[in-house]
Amino acid sequence: MVAFISSGFKAINSRDTTLDCAVQNNILLYDYPVEGGVSDKVFSVPFKGKYFISFKEAIAHKESLGRYKKINSIGYLGKYQFGAETLKAIGIENSNDFLTNPILQERAFVVLLSKNKYELKDYIRNFEGTIIDGVKITESGILAAAHLGGSGSVKRFLNTNGLRKCKDGYGTSVRSYLSAFGGYETRAIKAVKNAKID
Numbered sequence: 001m002v003a004f005i006s007s008g009f010k011a012i013n014s015r016d017t018t019l020d021c022a023v024q025n026n027i028l029l030y031d032y033p034v035e036g037g038v039s040d041k042v043f044s045v046p047f048k049g050k051y052f053i054s055f056k057e058a059i060a061h062k063e064s065l066g067r068y069k070k071i072n073s074i075g076y077l078g079k080y081q082f083g084a085e086t087l088k089a090i091g092i093e094n095s096n097d098f099l100t101n102p103i104l105q106e107r108a109f110v111v112l113l114s115k116n117k118y119e120l121k122d123y124i125r126n127f128e129g130t131i132i133d134g135v136k137i138t139e140s141g142i143l144a145a146a147h148l149g150g151s152g153s154v155k156r157f158l159n160t161n162g163l164r165k166c167k168d169g170y171g172t173s174v175r176s177y178l179s180a181f182g183g184y185e186t187r188a189i190k191a192v193k194n195a196k197i198d
Contacts, residue, residue: 050183050184050185051184051185052184052185052186052188052189054184055140055144055181055184055185055186056109058180058181058184059080059109059144059147059181060079060080062180063076063079063080063081064078064079064080064081066079067079068099068100068102068105069099069100071099077095077098077099078098078099078105079102079105079106079109080105080108080109080112080147082098082105082108082112086112087108089115090108090111090112090115090195090196090197091111091196091197092104092108092197104197107197108197110189111192111195111196111197112147112195113143113147113186113189114189114190114191114192114195115192115193115194115195116143116146116147116151117139117143117186117189117190117191117192118191118192118193118194118195119146119151120142120143120146120151120154120155121191123142123154123155123158124139124142127142127158128142132157132158132161132162132178133161133162133175135162135175135178135179135182136182136183137158137178137182138178138182138183138184139186139187140181140182140183140184140185140186141177141178141179141180141181141182141183142154142178143181143186143189144177144178144180144181145157145174145175145177145178145181147177148172148174148177149166149174149177153166153174154166154174154178157174157175157178162175
């Protein structure tokens, strides 16, 4: 009886089912094993922990469910939901090219983080670790909130000690982004004045 039950827990044809990953152009690529080889399908892999990849993918999930070709009802584009003016500010003039180019979208996200980090460097230094409106302020939370509503919205929220409740067109608040995306690793992002796509 014991042998019969324990045999149910052993794989008949054991094989390695781990995900192999490689980095190419700053994007993680995964090979997903299937019967007879490796799948060519794209799989959405949940990233756990507080690493930068987790931060990036959590924002992408919130903004577009990670879809590169997403256009929302008020015209924001791509995986990270960029507005046309924001794209121009980082050197991207053609929004159609942007929408069909995943590598460009990933690069644009990092460039915008660099630009926002420069613009908010004093706020990061002065407010990080403080509690405002019940939220612990962190660098990653500030950068996420700036992605949502621009650096001006973050400054207004922090300068008024949370009294200015800045929101986007769908009613999502700067406070909610400060809270949801706090504590991720974003130290490797360089603060660059007027950062642009090469």
